[in-house]
Amino acid sequence: xxxxxxxxxxxxxxxxxxxxxxxxxxxxADSGSWYYxxxxxxxxxxxxxxxxxxxxxxxxxxxxxxxxxxxxxxxHTQYLGWYLRALHNWGSNFMVALMTLHMVQVFLFGxxxxxxxxxxxxxxxxxxxxxxxxxxxxxxxxxxxxxWGLGIGASITGRVPLxxxxxxxxxxxxxxxxxxxxxxxxxxxxxxxxxLILAFVSVHLxxxxxxxxxxxxxxxxPVDKRTYDAYYDKLLHTEGVPFVPNAIGKDLIFAGLVIVxxxxxxxxxxxxxxxxxxxxxxxxxxxxxDFYFLSVFAALALLPGxxxxxxxxxxxxxxxxxxxxxxxxxxxxxxxxxxxxxxxxSVITIFxxxxxxxxxxxxxxxxPKMNAWSGIPIATKFLKxxxxxxMRGAVVFQNKQCRNCHSLGDxxxxxxxxxxxxxxxxxxxxxxxxxxxxxxxxxxxGKNLSPAEVNGLIAFLExxxxxxxxxxRDSAAPPYPDRVGGEGKP
Amino acid sequence: MTEHDESxxxxxxxxxxxxxxxxxxxVAGTLLAIxxxxxxxxxxxxxxxxxxxxxxLGPVDQxxxxxxxxxxxxxxxxxxxxxxxxxxxxxxRHVDAxxxxxxxxxxxxxxxxxxxxxxxxxFMCPCHxxxxxxxxxxASGPPPRALFEYSYKVENNQLLIKGGILPTLAEPLS
Numbered sequence: 336x337x338x339x340x341x342x343x344x345x346x347x348x349x350x351x352x353x354x355x356x357x358x359x360x361x362x363x364a365d366s367g368s369w370y371y372x373x374x375x376x377x378x379x380x381x382x383x384x385x386x387x388x389x390x391x392x393x394x395x396x397x398x399x400x401x402x403x404x405x406x407x408x409x410x411h412t413q414y415l416g417w418y419l420r421a422l423h424n425w426g427s428n429f430m431v432a433l434m435t436l437h438m439v440q441v442f443l444f445g446x447x448x449x450x451x452x453x454x455x456x457x458x459x460x461x462x463x464x465x466x467x468x469x470x471x472x473x474x475x476x477x478x479x480x481x482x483w484g485l486g487i488g489a490s491i492t493g494r495v496p497l498x499x500x501x502x503x504x505x506x507x508x509x510x511x512x513x514x515x516x517x518x519x520x521x522x523x524x525x526x527x528x529x530x531l532i533l534a535f536v537s538v539h540l541x542x543x544x545x546x547x548x549x550x551x552x553x554x555x556x557p558v559d560k561r562t563y564d565a566y567y568d569k570l571l572h573t574e575g576v577p578f579v580p581n582a583i584g585k586d587l588i589f590a591g592l593v594i595v596x597x598x599x600x601x602x603x604x605x606x607x608x609x610x611x612x613x614x615x616x617x618x619x620x621x622x623x624x625d626f627y628f629l630s631v632f633a634a635l636a637l638l639p640g641x642x643x644x645x646x647x648x649x650x651x652x653x654x655x656x657x658x659x660x661x662x663x664x665x666x667x668x669x670x671x672x673x674x675x676x677x678x679x680x681s682v683i684t685i686f687x688x689x690x691x692x693x694x695x696x697x698x699x700x701x702x703p704k705m706n707a708w709s710g711i712p713i714a715t716k717f718l719k720x721x722x723x724x725x726m727r728g729a730v731v732f733q734n735k736q737c738r739n740c741h742s743l744g745d746x747x748x749x750x751x752x753x754x755x756x757x758x759x760x761x762x763x764x765x766x767x768x769x770x771x772x773x774x775x776x777x778x779x780x781g782k783n784l785s786p787a788e789v790n791g792l793i794a795f796l797e798x799x800x801x802x803x804x805x806x807x808r809d810s811a812a813p814p815y816p817d818r819v820g821g822e823g824k825p
Numbered sequence: 826m827t828e829h830d831e832s833x834x835x836x837x838x839x840x841x842x843x844x845x846x847x848x849x850x851x852v853a854g855t856l857l858a859i860x861x862x863x864x865x866x867x868x869x870x871x872x873x874x875x876x877x878x879x880x881x882l883g884p885v886d887q888x889x890x891x892x893x894x895x896x897x898x899x900x901x902x903x904x905x906x907x908x909x910x911x912x913x914x915x916x917x918r919h920v921d922a923x924x925x926x927x928x929x930x931x932x933x934x935x936x937x938x939x940x941x942x943x944x945x946x947x948f949m950c951p952c953h954x955x956x957x958x959x960x961x962x963x964a965s966g967p968p969p970r971a972l973f974e975y976s977y978k979v980e981n982n983q984l985l986i987k988g989g990i991l992p993t994l995a996e997p998l999s
Contacts, residue, residue: 493993
């Protein structure tokens with residue numbers, strides 16, 4: 336009965352022919368490897384994102400007036416709304432992670448080389464599109480991070496020469512971040528970029544069928560454009576197996592693991608945010624980007640000013656051009672990572688850089704600790720046994736918010752150097768000069784401090800050195816006869 | 826679709842029809858593209874949109890001399906569904922005797938909201954650690970210039986500023 340239905344359908348839809356030329360196409364037997372599972376897992380995440388995203392759109396309201404409330408509604412009122420939000424969030428985390436693994440594997444295995452250049456290039460477009468989904472998705476979670484994230488996006492756009500102002504209006508859909516901005520990003524996130532991804536996934540998969548999946552790389556078997564196609568054809572004929580069912584087993588197991596992992600992470604960690612309301616008048620906001628953009632966030636804090644525009648606009652262009660051109664630059668030769676030390680070192684270097692920048696972006700030592708002056712008292716060990724003048728200086732130190740940028744006893748900001756031992760690094764005169772004139776990235780406090788406050792402050796700073804160790808002294812000048820007390824002084 | 830009719834018109838007529846059809850669709854497609862592109866890129870169609878409206882920030886007495894205070898205004902270019910995003914904060918510094926400085930909330934580096942610290946007389950930015958002096962000039966950190974400053978005037982004891990755009994390096998307020 337079932338067989339006759341299948342035959343009836345097959346006579347009309349040619350299902351078995353379609354199967355043989357797609358899912359059942361022959362692949363090298365050694366491509367059924369654990370290293371080859373990341374591409375299909377990324378696609379799986381994309382499908383999960385489409386399903387969960389579509390379902391979230393049942394409830395979500397893309398208007399700046401209502402978006403935040405509709406997210407709260409999803410979290411707390413809509414049955415299982417919190418779980419769908421969590422699945423969408425963790426689906427995106429896994430998608431970015433698996434896409435990265437897929438890309439690294441393809442790069443290390445030299446799978447981008449002849450004749451699979453276009454497969455790689457379409458993959459680069461999918462990488463950009465996926466990151467664009469991550470950024471626009473962060474805007475959908477319309478909270479204070481999203482609001483100020485848009486402000487950062489607009490400020491970066493405003494640095495484009497000549498047409499920067501127009502581009503800002505184009506990005507925001509108006510002169511400020513408001514209703515049209517969110518509608519615009521909603522359209523990008525829900526229609527335009529997913530459409531692009533579908534189109535390029537089709538191209539990507541089409542190329543997997545036409546040019547085949549790469550065989551497991553073997554050291555000493557380089558790619559040669561004259562012989563590779565014949566070699567690959569022969570390989571498929573002698574050692575080829577149909578992808579379904581012979582080579583898909585590990586993909587299936589890994590796919591199941593990914594689904595279970597997304598379900599588990601969503602259940603344990605729940606949805607992300609929304610954080611504070613997207614109300615620009617709440618100026619105590621502390622905007623932070625999502626994980627994927629922490630490295631960019633960090634780079635923008637650490638770059639010298641003259642490099643910023645260069646790094647914002649020229650470097651991404653160069654990097655993308657390089658990624659696109661990679662299969663044209665090194666389209667032949669060895670594929671195995673064992674014979675490509677530069678490729679392996681490049682991957683290690685890139686991940687070290689991204690990892691360090693992301694860590695710095697997470698800790699953000701360059702951001703002043705806004706409440707250190709009012710919330711974190713100076714430890715007693717810095718105050719015990721001090722003279723009244725030094726105590727008064729400690730009060731000035733606290734009240735003038737020095738601790739927002741300087742730490743004492745490992746508490747306080749890290750914008751400036753820790754001051755636990757500052758008296759050993761700077762002489763009395765150097766400290767006075769630094770406080771009054773600033774410099775080296777420190778504001779000048781000359782106008783904001785009375786002479787009495789400066790005297791007290793410097794007296795306090797002069798006590799900051801380990802017991803028994805001498806203060807810094809100007810070796811050329813005679814000791815200060817007019818000052819008394821404390822060790823290391825005349 | 827691919828059936829061949831023996832009685833079909835001659836190939837030259839078919840190719841003429843194809844060419845004419847293709848050309849016709851290029852013209853029609855261009856006509857379609859004009860409103861589509863114009864709609865999407867309307868930011869480029871308008872004349873330069875400078876902040877043109879004078880917006881009241883409230884009576885001058887709200888801003889005591891020698892102090893810097895937060896003020897909030899509702900942007901004139903607002904739509905009903907904008908919600909709280911139309912309420913824009915700014916820092917008002919009453920220098921003294923009717924001399925004011927009104928600063929945009931946005932750091933000149935990348936637009937994060939700067940906070941005023943009365944005690945150290947500094948604006949500090951929470952994102953990348955930029956700092957500005959009380960008069961808005963750059964004190965330290967990555968910002969490339971002083972805080973963006975609104976033009977202001979005092980009328981009938983009301984403080985008014987010229988606003989309505991998100992200030993960026995491409996479009997500073999004044």
